[in-house]
Amino acid sequence: MKIKKHGRKRIRRHRVTISKYMVTIIIFFVILILVISSSVFMSLFRNSAYETATLNTEQIVSQAVGMVELYTDSMKKELEIMEKQIGDYETKEDISQYINLLAKTSSTISCIIIYDKEGEIRYVSSEDERIKTDIKLDLSFQPELFEKRNYEISIPHIENIFEYSYTWVTTLGVPTKILGEDVYLVMDMHIYPLLNYLDNISVGQHGYCFIINEKNEIVYHPQQELIYTGLKVEDLDLIGGMEQKTLREKNSIYAKEYLNNGEWQIVGVSFTEELINEQTKEAIKLLLINMLWCTVVSIIITFVFSRRISKPVRELSDAMRMFEKHADKYIPRDDTKLGIYEISVLSESFDHMVRKIQELVERVKMEEKTLRKAELRALQTQINPHFLYNTLDSIQWMCEQDKSKDAGEMVNALAKLFRISISKGNELISINNELEHAKNYLVIQSYRYQDRFTYKFTSKGNVEKYMCNKIMLQPIIENALLHGIDVMEGEGKIEIQVKEEANSILFSVSDNGIGMTKEQSVKILKHDMSDKFGIGIKNVNDRIKIYFGQEYGLSIKSELDKGTTIYIKIPKITLEQYENDTWAQ
């Protein structure tokens, strides 16, 4: 009994295992979530970094305003004190001495000048420097500025009243009265203290503060030289146009605030590159590391867990495949207690089913076997009475003719014939016995046919040790006699041959009778013969095929008027194999 293989082929490549599927999906979601959350985080982070940077810039500008105001206030105070003191002096020498002393002791004051209303220098503090005799344009004399009386500081300019000396100063002056004359008291201050102040205020690493006036011109800049030589340009239109205190540009943040003189403004510039982008880079780096770890950990976890889930499933599917291939030899597993409930239930049910199916298969097999045995016996017995009657009839005829010797031989042959037929009730007998049986049959028949035919047995190879079906040759010989020899004229010849082949034993029974057509030879094997004699051949064929499989059995070669050869092919089975039942198909 064989389980039929299904024709379909498995397309395994397009199938995805549970574990791969789960790992892929989970990794995909982990990465998706990580990417989304980190981009949200990054944008929040950037925003807050921007806020902080802006606030920072603003605060630093406020600080700068405080410092610059402190400086300008102290200058203003100095000028106020000077103004008061100078008003009290009564001689020119006192005044001269006083301003010289003041200028000398202060590091910020370049010089102190007293102009008359026309801009003529009345007094000037100087050490060794000579005043130019012919000054065409005195840059320190700025009466409009002095007349404001608000102690405003001028924008930086060159002090050009001394010979061979051109110093950058800024001027602060006030109208006053000395010795009854209206004059301007003017102080030229070095610009570097203020520049140093500004220089020290830094926003981030490269950010800075600078001062612009009401006309949006740069007054002080920590990189004044770069500004003066045109190497650096500030976008003053942009800064002038600022309506709010702060302005965010693509690469920089501006913040500005008025000084308390109401005209100057301090502008702070910070660079987003260093304040924000670098921080962002750091944050991205951290995020990437975290993302990496998260991904790796999640991969490992899903890997482990998916294996836990998929392992029993895979085992189950392997088992099913196994069962599919070899249903009868499949041994149910017993390790279904562990793992996931649903899967173990599935597994148990499967095993249950397998056991049931195997039981059923076994039962069907058994039933079929019994059925077949019954059938065979029925078929064997079918032959006997008919033949027996004929033989006995012949013997009776012999006895009547007083051929007692012949009758004795015939009775002997018949006895042997029956002895083999009934031997142990086994289906297989040794080939020798079978040949013996056939010989006995032919002995009997040759009496009946009055020597109208001759017969010959030949065997090739070592065939004695093998087994064959019981009463296999006799029906075929019978067929040859009835259909070949009986109806022909002249002497008939029957040759029985046994041949050992590589994997099988081949019997052949040939006669030189009338032969048959192709249709007949096919019909004989197909049971369609209503003729009672035909049953014999079909019976032999069926028995062999049932017993050994489809590749064994009968084949017929026949030619009209020449004769017929019937071949019987059976496997090589020794007595031992038969007794131990190890010759399975």
Add this chain to the structure above:
Amino acid sequence: MKMTHGHSKAGEKRMKNRITNLLCICLLILLSVLMLVACENKNSSDASGKIRVAVITKTTTSKFFMIVFSGAETAASEYNIILTCEGPDNENDYGKQNELISKAIEDKVDAIVISAIDKDNSTKILEKAQKKGIHIIVIDSGINSDIVEARIETDNYDAGRKMALALIKEENYEGRKIGIVNFNSDSENVLGRESGFKDTIEMDGRAEIVGRINVDSNVTKAKNGSLDFIDTYPEIDTIVTFNEWTTLGVGYAIEERDLQDEIKVIGFDNNVISVAMLESGEIDGLIVQNPYAMGYLGVEIAYQLIKENTLVETDIITDIMYITRDNLYEQASQEILFPLEEDK
């Protein structure tokens, strides 16, 4: 028997799966690590020592080059560069300048910023430097070679042209007798200035260049030379001269002969004395260059070249300005004439 065979087959498959999965993970990790490394590399600035740049000028004594140095120093501190500023005492001494170049090569600087005294005689040694991977940047005055990677200079021909145009613009220009006091030099820039000037004057044709002399590039010799020149060509009413020292020399000569009103002088470059002479009338006009920018840009571009920034601008013309007594104290003139640096 058959069962075990089937099992081992499935096991093989499982092994294969596991290997592919492991491979995937390894790949992922590798990728991320690579990404991180890439990030790291981008951020890391050169930890392996600072950049070294040598600025070698024609001389160290002139105001012009002092301002060049101050510009270079500003850039160096901004870009965190180790800077050396050197030059011979004498502006004709190319031998000394070549020695300084050799020294810079020995010091293994990354770039040399040079203002060449002689356009031919330093080429060899600079080529040697270039072969050793040193970037060559020229400021102010170049050399006759294509090894130069960047130039930052005044358009000298244009400067000469501007001097001429300043004269041409004047009302009583026609029929002027012009004298040229130049100095002995093979430096590219001085030759350019003179030809720019001459070409423009000759093209206009209304005035004539009466004579020219070459003097040594120092104040005393320039002054004596100018005195001789004035005596030789008494008809001269305009003198044009092309560097800081000769300008002073001519100025002193005019002062000595008291010819402030008779002879118009247009000079080149500025220092405290020439500005004072401009105020008091010995000199009537000065072409002022932007040495601070030269120094600054020279070092900045050196830095960019070393960092292999592909967006380096390699030919930069710095501004010049024509200063007269009238615009001397305009804000823009003040800013370019008087460097702030030395006040500190």
